[in-house]
Amino acid sequence: MKTILYLLQKEFRQIFRNKTILPMIFVVPIMQMLILVFAATYDMKRIDLVVVDHDMSENSRQLIAKFDGIPFFHVHHLEQSEKLAEDKLLNDEADAILVFPVNFERNLIRDDETKVQLLINAIESNSAQLIYAYSANIISDFNKDIIAEWKGIPEFTPPTKVEITENYWYNPELDYKWFMAPGILAILVTIIGMFMSGMNLVREKEIGTIEQLNVTPLKKYQFIIGKLIPFWIIGLFDLAFGLTIAWLVFDLPIVGSLFTLFFMAGIYLIGVLGLGLFISTLADTQQQVMFVSFFFMMIFVLMGGIFTPVESMPNWAQTIDRLNPIYYFMRVMRMVVLKGSNITDLLQELVSLSILGITFLSLAIWRYRKTA
Amino acid sequence: MIEINNITKSYKETMALSGINLHVNEGELFGLIGPDGAGKSTLIRILMTLLLPDSGEAKLDNLDVVENYKKIRKMVGYMPGRFSLYQDLSVEENLNFFATVFGTTVQENYDLIRDIFYQIEPFKSRRAGKLSGGMKQKLALSCALIHKPKILVLDEPTTGVDAVSRKEFWEMLKNLQQKGITILVSTPYMDEADLCDRVALIQNGQILDVDSPKQITEKFPRKIIQVGARNMYQLINDLRAYDKAEAVYAFGQYAHFTGLNDEVETNELDNYLQNLGHEKILVEEIPAGIEDVFMNLMEQ
Structure with a gap:
C-alpha cells in the first residue's frame, strides 16, 4: 500500500511538471464544451428556400408568405424556371426549392385539391428530413387556414380528425446543446482514459525507465494501479469540470444524482484506462499507442451514439456495440443528466461496464511483462 | 556467486549468445570486455531477469534467473547502459523513489552510498535530466545501491563519460568491492580491463578467454x-x-x-x-x- 501511494506521488509529480499535460487537463474540457457543443448541432439555423411560382395567384402568395414568416426560412423569390432554381441548388446557394404548378389555385378551388412540389438537397439527410418536416407542417397549417376561411369558421378542424399534440419530455425545447453536452463529456472522459494512461506507460518504455523499474520487487498489479489511479482521478475531475461549464454556460439541467453519474463514470474509466494500458503494453512507442488508440477511439465514438441513435444502426452494428464501452457510457450520461435515471434503471449498463472494465484491466495486468 | 552454464539466446536469425559459460567469484570485480554488439548487454539482461535465455541456465547466489527471478530482483543492483532514471524527478526524489520501491529508506543504507552520493548532494533538488553525464552516472549508481544489493551489475557504465569521471567511477567500484559487493561490469574500453580482478573477453556471442588481465596478457x-x-x-x-x-x-x-x-x-x-x-x-x-x-x- 505504501508502495502504491509512493507510485502515485511520483506520477502526480511528473504530471504536474509536464508542461503539455497539465494545461491540457484544463484546456480540453473548456474547448470541447465551448466549441464542440455549439458546433455539433443539428438545429437548422437557416434554410435557403427558392420559390418558383408558375401560378402567381393569391393562394400561392399566401403560402409563400407563410414560409417567409418562419424566422429560419430565407425565401429567395421567384426564379422563373426550375432550371435556374436547380442551378442554385447545385451551387449550394439553396437548400430546397418549392415549385407551384400553373394551375395551383384553380385546382384548389375547382377540385378542392392541389399540388406543390418540394425539392430538397439531401446531401445531409438529417437536414433534409428536418426541412421536409418543417415544410410539411407549414403546408398543413396552410390547409387548415384555407378550410377555416372557406367554411367561414375560424380555426375550425373537422372533429373526426385525430390530432397529435406534442410534448417533448426530458428536453422540452429540443435544445440540441443539452443532447450534445453529455455526449461530448463522455468523449472527454474517454480521451483521458485511453490516451493519457497509455501514453504515460509507453513513455517509460521509450525513455528506458521501465528497464530500471523492472529489476525491482515492484508487483505487476502495483505498477498498473499506479498508472491507473492518477488518470482515473484526472478523468473524474475533468468530468466535474466539464459538467460545471455545461451547467454555467448552457444551463444544462442535471436531473439525476451526481453520485450515480460519478459512480458510473468511475467504473467506465477503469475500463477505458485498462484498454489504454493494455494497448500500451503491446506497443513500444508513443506513436504506436497513439495510432492504435485512435483507431479504437474513432470506432467507439462513431458507433457510440453521440450523433446518431444506435437503435437505427443495422443489427450487426448493434451487436458489435455490446462491446463498445462508449455506447453504454453515452447512454448513462444522457439518461442521468437529462432524465434523472438512477442505478436501478442503469443496471444493464452497470453490469456491462463492469464486465468490460474487469476484462480490459485484467488484460493489461496480464500482458504487462517485466521480462521481454 | 554468478554461475552461467551454456546460455544461448538468439533474436530471430541472429545468434546473440552461443553457449556462454562463466563463473564469477564472490567479492570479485569482474569485467565483461567486448566491442559493441558482442552480446554483453544480452547476457546482462538475462542475468537481470529481463530476458529469458533460449537454453542453458544461470544462477546468482544460487538463485535461478528464470525460476527465482523475484528473489533475484531484491538482491541485485542493476545499472542499465542507458540512463534509466526519471529525468523529470529531482535527484532526491529519484533516490527516495527507488528506496521505497525496494521497501527500504535512504537513511537505512546511506552508509553504502555516502561516498558516491555526497558528490551530487549539493544538487539534490535539481532534476535528474539537468545533471551532467558524470553526475547522472553517480546518481544511477546510488539508486542501484540503495537497497544494499549483494551483486551489482553495470552495463557499460563508462560509455560516453569523460576520462576524469571514468577514473573516478572505477575508484568507486573498487571501494564498493571493499564493502563485499560482487560486481559485474561490462565495457567496450579495453584499457578498463586492467582495473578488474578478472575479465572475460566476449565477441560474437562467444567467450574468447577468461582470466585475470595480467595472465591474459602474459600468456x-x-x-x-x-x-x-x-x-x-x-x-x-x-x-x-x-x-x-x-x-x-x-x-x-x-x-x-x-x-x-x-x-x-x-x-x-x-x-x-x-x-x-x-x-x-x-x-x-x-x-x-x-x-x-x-x-x-x-x-x-
Missing part, C-alpha cells in the same frame, strides 16, 4: 612492436606491405606490429621505415595489452 605468445612516425596513414600502409608482417593495427597514435614470426627485430623495422623516408620514427618492443590479445583472438 600472449607473440612479440608486439610499437611503431610511431609522423605520417600515420602511410606508416600503417607501409608496415602492412612489409613482407614479414602478420598483423598491423592502429592503437591511438601508434601502430602495433606483429611479425610472421617473432624473429623480426626493432632495428630491422627501423631501417625498413627509414628507407621509405619516414620521419620521427619510433620503434620499440612492448608487452602485449588486452587489446592486442583481443585483436589476436578475433583473428583466429
Whole structure:
C-alpha cells in the first residue's frame, strides 16, 4: 500500500511538471464544451428556400408568405424556371426549392385539391428530413387556414380528425446543446482514459525507465494501479469540470444524482484506462499507442451514439456495440443528466461496464511483462 | 556467486549468445570486455531477469534467473547502459523513489552510498535530466545501491563519460568491492580491463578467454612492436606491405606490429621505415595489452 501511494506521488509529480499535460487537463474540457457543443448541432439555423411560382395567384402568395414568416426560412423569390432554381441548388446557394404548378389555385378551388412540389438537397439527410418536416407542417397549417376561411369558421378542424399534440419530455425545447453536452463529456472522459494512461506507460518504455523499474520487487498489479489511479482521478475531475461549464454556460439541467453519474463514470474509466494500458503494453512507442488508440477511439465514438441513435444502426452494428464501452457510457450520461435515471434503471449498463472494465484491466495486468 | 552454464539466446536469425559459460567469484570485480554488439548487454539482461535465455541456465547466489527471478530482483543492483532514471524527478526524489520501491529508506543504507552520493548532494533538488553525464552516472549508481544489493551489475557504465569521471567511477567500484559487493561490469574500453580482478573477453556471442588481465596478457605468445612516425596513414600502409608482417593495427597514435614470426627485430623495422623516408620514427618492443590479445583472438 505504501508502495502504491509512493507510485502515485511520483506520477502526480511528473504530471504536474509536464508542461503539455497539465494545461491540457484544463484546456480540453473548456474547448470541447465551448466549441464542440455549439458546433455539433443539428438545429437548422437557416434554410435557403427558392420559390418558383408558375401560378402567381393569391393562394400561392399566401403560402409563400407563410414560409417567409418562419424566422429560419430565407425565401429567395421567384426564379422563373426550375432550371435556374436547380442551378442554385447545385451551387449550394439553396437548400430546397418549392415549385407551384400553373394551375395551383384553380385546382384548389375547382377540385378542392392541389399540388406543390418540394425539392430538397439531401446531401445531409438529417437536414433534409428536418426541412421536409418543417415544410410539411407549414403546408398543413396552410390547409387548415384555407378550410377555416372557406367554411367561414375560424380555426375550425373537422372533429373526426385525430390530432397529435406534442410534448417533448426530458428536453422540452429540443435544445440540441443539452443532447450534445453529455455526449461530448463522455468523449472527454474517454480521451483521458485511453490516451493519457497509455501514453504515460509507453513513455517509460521509450525513455528506458521501465528497464530500471523492472529489476525491482515492484508487483505487476502495483505498477498498473499506479498508472491507473492518477488518470482515473484526472478523468473524474475533468468530468466535474466539464459538467460545471455545461451547467454555467448552457444551463444544462442535471436531473439525476451526481453520485450515480460519478459512480458510473468511475467504473467506465477503469475500463477505458485498462484498454489504454493494455494497448500500451503491446506497443513500444508513443506513436504506436497513439495510432492504435485512435483507431479504437474513432470506432467507439462513431458507433457510440453521440450523433446518431444506435437503435437505427443495422443489427450487426448493434451487436458489435455490446462491446463498445462508449455506447453504454453515452447512454448513462444522457439518461442521468437529462432524465434523472438512477442505478436501478442503469443496471444493464452497470453490469456491462463492469464486465468490460474487469476484462480490459485484467488484460493489461496480464500482458504487462517485466521480462521481454 | 554468478554461475552461467551454456546460455544461448538468439533474436530471430541472429545468434546473440552461443553457449556462454562463466563463473564469477564472490567479492570479485569482474569485467565483461567486448566491442559493441558482442552480446554483453544480452547476457546482462538475462542475468537481470529481463530476458529469458533460449537454453542453458544461470544462477546468482544460487538463485535461478528464470525460476527465482523475484528473489533475484531484491538482491541485485542493476545499472542499465542507458540512463534509466526519471529525468523529470529531482535527484532526491529519484533516490527516495527507488528506496521505497525496494521497501527500504535512504537513511537505512546511506552508509553504502555516502561516498558516491555526497558528490551530487549539493544538487539534490535539481532534476535528474539537468545533471551532467558524470553526475547522472553517480546518481544511477546510488539508486542501484540503495537497497544494499549483494551483486551489482553495470552495463557499460563508462560509455560516453569523460576520462576524469571514468577514473573516478572505477575508484568507486573498487571501494564498493571493499564493502563485499560482487560486481559485474561490462565495457567496450579495453584499457578498463586492467582495473578488474578478472575479465572475460566476449565477441560474437562467444567467450574468447577468461582470466585475470595480467595472465591474459602474459600468456600472449607473440612479440608486439610499437611503431610511431609522423605520417600515420602511410606508416600503417607501409608496415602492412612489409613482407614479414602478420598483423598491423592502429592503437591511438601508434601502430602495433606483429611479425610472421617473432624473429623480426626493432632495428630491422627501423631501417625498413627509414628507407621509405619516414620521419620521427619510433620503434620499440612492448608487452602485449588486452587489446592486442583481443585483436589476436578475433583473428583466429
